[in-house]
Amino acid sequence: MAYNTFTAQAETKLDNKCRIVIPAIYREGLGEEFKIVLGIEKCLYIMENKMFDSISRQISKLPLNLFTKLARRFNAFSFSAKTDKQGRVVLLPQLRKALGLEIGETIVLAGMGPYIEVWNDSEFNNVVELSAEERDILMSYMKFDYDESDEEDSGEEDSDEV
Numbered sequence: 001m002a003y004n005t006f007t008a009q010a011e012t013k014l015d016n017k018c019r020i021v022i023p024a025i026y027r028e029g030l031g032e033e034f035k036i037v038l039g040i041e042k043c044l045y046i047m048e049n050k051m052f053d054s055i056s057r058q059i060s061k062l063p064l065n066l067f068t069k070l071a072r073r074f075n076a077f078s079f080s081a082k083t084d085k086q087g088r089v090v091l092l093p094q095l096r097k098a099l100g101l102e103i104g105e106t107i108v109l110a111g112m113g114p115y116i117e118v119w120n121d122s123e124f125n126n127v128v129e130l131s132a133e134e135r136d137i138l139m140s141y142m143k144f145d146y147d148e149s150d151e152e153d154s155g156e157e158d159s160d161e162v
Contacts, residue, residue, distance in 0.1 A: 003051050004029030006111035011121070014105050018096060019088040022046070023109065026116055027087055036091070036118075038077030038098050041127065044091075044118040051114055052078065091118075099123075 010023040022030070026046070035052040037045045047055075059070045077098065081089045091101065099120055101107070106121035119127070130138070 003048060003114040005113055006116050007113070008111050010109045012107050012109065014091065014096075014101050014103055014107055015088070016103055017090070018093075018103070019084075019090050020107050020109075020118070021087050022083050022089055024087065026109065026111070027083060030116075033080055033082045036079050036081050036089070036095060038073055038095060039117060040073075042099060042119075042123050044095055044099065045115045046081075046109075046118060047115040049080075 006026055006029060008025060010025070012021045012023075014020055030046065030048055033049060035045075035047050035049060037047065037052065039045045056071075056075065059067060059074060061067075062070065077094060079092055079095070083089050095101075099118075101120055108119045108121055108124040110117045110119065110124065
């Protein structure tokens with residue numbers, strides 16, 4: 001099953017009616033109705049319904065002790081949502097409390113591929129910082145070399161003939 005890919009980062013504020021704006025770059029991929037879920041770290045996940053359903057099925061296959069913990073966190077703190085005409089969505093009290101969000105606070109939305117994370121600004125800045133060891137590990141996986149053998153393996157042949 002293919003999911004939309006969410007990338008980029010955006011900032012918004014928690015308004016006096018406890019709403020945040022979901023940027024247009026994310027709204028189209030989420031569809032009319034989507035899920036907001038308490039994340040594993042101190043963040044929320046916003047995801048398509050089909051992604052939520054897939055994760056719920058995977059959680060249900062876990063051993064009972066893991067199932068109970070994950071299902072409790074994932075399912076008990078998940079809510080269906082849709083944006084209003086201005087692209088805003090209400091963050092329910094349970095979710096705001098879990099993140100310690102206050103009215104007027106800056107909120108960061110971060111595309112994570114198949115879902116979007118929602119963070120308070122200070123927490124997000126803490127989690128994106130990398131230690132020297134983490135930077136080294138990440139850099140070891142990032143290869144910027146162009147290898148002509150990659151092109152040959154694709155099955156396409158370049159022809160100089162006219």
